[in-house]
Amino acid sequence: MNNNNNPYNHAINCYNSGDYLNARKWLVIASGNPLYEEKAINMLAIIEISCSNYLKARSILEENRDILYPNHAENYGILEMKEYNYNKSKENIIDSFNNSDFQPGKLIYLADLYVELGEYDIARKMYETLLNKSDYYVKATLKLIYLSIIEKNYSYASRLFKNINESEINRKLYTRLSITLDYFNKKLKLSKYPQYYVRRLLRDDDNDLMEHVKRHVGENNASDGSYFFPDINLEKTILEVRKLIGELNPKYDEDSYEYKISFPTGVGYNGGEVTNSLKAITAIGTNRIITMYPILLSNEFNQEGYMENKQLLLKRKRGK
Numbered sequence: 415m416n417n418n419n420n421p422y423n424h425a426i427n428c429y430n431s432g433d434y435l436n437a438r439k440w441l442v443i444a445s446g447n448p449l450y451e452e453k454a455i456n457m458l459a460i461i462e463i464s465c466s467n468y469l470k471a472r473s474i475l476e477e478n479r480d481i482l483y484p485n486h487a488e489n490y491g492i493l494e495m496k497e498y499n500y501n502k503s504k505e506n507i508i509d510s511f512n513n514s515d516f517q518p519g520k521l522i523y524l525a526d527l528y529v530e531l532g533e534y535d536i537a538r539k540m541y542e543t544l545l546n547k548s549d550y551y552v553k554a555t556l557k558l559i560y561l562s563i564i565e566k567n568y569s570y571a572s573r574l575f576k577n578i579n580e581s582e583i584n585r586k587l588y589t590r591l592s593i594t595l596d597y598f599n600k601k602l603k604l605s606k607y608p609q610y611y612v613r614r615l616l617r618d619d620d621n622d623l624m625e626h627v628k629r630h631v632g633e634n635n636a637s638d639g640s641y642f643f644p645d646i647n648l649e650k651t652i653l654e655v656r657k658l659i660g661e662l663n664p665k666y667d668e669d670s671y672e673y674k675i676s677f678p679t680g681v682g683y684n685g686g687e688v689t690n691s692l693k694a695i696t697a698i699g700t701n702r703i704i705t706m707y708p709i710l711l712s713n714e715f716n717q718e719g720y721m722e723n724k725q726l727l728l729k730r731k732r733g734k
Contacts (some may be wrong), residue, residue: 466709682708
């Protein structure tokens, strides 16, 4: 098949550009071809995890376990980590090592899990192991930068950042990291970076946040199928989220923290289904809310893991 007419390649191009809607359509077509079935179904699960539709992701992974497991066991582990099922997450990630050719990149998922558990020394050693692998040097360095920020070792994070060339990573991520490190090193000035992310860090203004979150209100603003009800009281919701994130354990996710919060009644849609849950994202190492949007949790969401383990919270807040 000509690569230009390959539905799987079309799907990957759409995915890389953030067009999840069309990526899904192409993947469904590709899944009907035995040559691409496994990869296409696996990518469908990855997209749903990316879109925080954990219910749909779990459905795809479980319904196709005979096709996907154990070759893609790490994605089962990532989903369990997203829903705070840490023991299951560890089992699946380790299975991804034991049942296929060893891939150094999978070590990153296990290291991420140890960060979630507050076992920073173990995670650091894993990331450092990958610095010797040229294909993983940049990603491992980024992970060490994030970990250093979590541990409040901002000077070391800045030194690591100097080892990364701007052309080696996404330009948006490079800029955000530069801004974040300037913020922690008290060098950030609004006159230098007038964009939204900087205003959130320096001013933490609710009106600014509300204008941004309005982009996730109404179906017309939902490129990924996630949007708030048009009549939602954003001011009240933001106030409630602010109060709750001070009591909950943040989940580390690349250059940000995320909090999954459930309300007694619905807040919006995700994947065409009404949901009463949302994800609030803050800049890593801070309680500055950057954005929030509806998510769809599965029945396997670990409520105990979601509610705070005070000992772990203190461990993280102390940067130990």
